[in-house]
Amino acid sequence: MQKVKLIHEIRAVKNKKELANIVRAQRISEKVLRYIIGELKSGITEIQIANLIKKKYISHGVNVLSFPPIVSFGKNTANIHHEPSKTKLKKGDIIMFDFGCTVNHYCSDMTRTYFWGDPNIKQKKVYLATLEAMDRAIKKIESGERRAKIIDKSARSFLAKKYKNNFQHGLGHGVGTVIHEWPNFKPKSEDILPTGCVMTVEPGIYIKGFGGVRVEDMILITQKSCKNLTKIPKNLQKIILNPII
Ligand SMILES: [Mn+2]
Numbered sequence: 001m002q003k004v005k006l007i008h009e010i011r012a013v014k015n016k017k018e019l020a021n022i023v024r025a026q027r028i029s030e031k032v033l034r035y036i037i038g039e040l041k042s043g044i045t046e047i048q049i050a051n052l053i054k055k056k057y058i059s060h061g062v063n064v065l066s067f068p069p070i071v072s073f074g075k076n077t078a079n080i081h082h083e084p085s086k087t088k089l090k091k092g093d094i095i096m097f098d099f100g101c102t103v104n105h106y107c108s109d110m111t112r113t114y115f116w117g118d119p120n121i122k123q124k125k126v127y128l129a130t131l132e133a134m135d136r137a138i139k140k141i142e143s144g145e146r147r148a149k150i151i152d153k154s155a156r157s158f159l160a161k162k163y164k165n166n167f168q169h170g171l172g173h174g175v176g177t178v179i180h181e182w183p184n185f186k187p188k189s190e191d192i193l194p195t196g197c198v199m200t201v202e203p204g205i206y207i208k209g210f211g212g213v214r215v216e217d218m219i220l221i222t223q224k225s226c227k228n229l230t231k232i233p234k235n236l237q238k239i240i241l242n243p244i245i
Contacts, residue, residue, distance in 0.1 A: 011176060022229070024103040028101055046084035046087050047084045066107040066108060071096070075210065094116075096114075133203040136158055141201075148189040155203045173199065194221070217229070
């Protein structure tokens with residue numbers, strides 16, 4: 001007898017139209033991110049940048065965001081759910097953006113971390129470890145692994161070697177009409193990823209008093225592999241910004 005599918009399992013699998021909406025939302029968010037990077041200057045506040053993000057979305061005809069944009073500078077990047085504050089950007093800061101928007105009710109989600117000027121050794125190490133964790137998780141998916149907890153573990157066990165207990169959230173989640181939907185990448189998750197679902201992969205390292213790094217892409221689960229839906233580069237060379245005063 002075939003297993004009865006539950007509503008969240010049906011909802012997780014996106015048809016062409018649904019996927020097109022998610023991709024459209026992501027492409028708009030990428031335009032917003034590129035614009036925002038050009039607007040950064042030392043002394044600008046997180047709130048000012050968050051407001052520019054919202055304005056730019058409106059100029060693209062988007063009125064509903066996936067969630068309020070996260071903009072954090074310096075030590076604030078260690079706070080996973082930081083709310084934009086009056087903190088000013090200064091040379092040597094880590095910069096974190098986490099935002100997305102909706103198109104026809106379908107959400108996008110993306111996080112990028114940048115350095116305002118050359119990173120120090122620790123900043124660089126933390127960034128590269130996060131990227132490596134992400135790479136391991138995506139390679140697992142590419143190899144055909146569909147058990148959420150095994151994919152979560154591939155990133156988590158790597159990060160735990162050097163940054164024990166600093167990765168305090170799940171590796172990712174399903175995305176659709178709701179920003180966090182089934183399935184979930186978590187250590188105790190029993191979820192099996194269905195073909196056609198869209199997942200985020202978002203490892204992070206958060207060190208109080210120092211700062212944090214998180215990088216998040218959206219991935220389409222295909223029959224034998226996956227397709228990365230996020231087009232913004234994340235290699236170290238591309239995320240070091242020249243600090244403009
Ligand atoms: Mn997310």
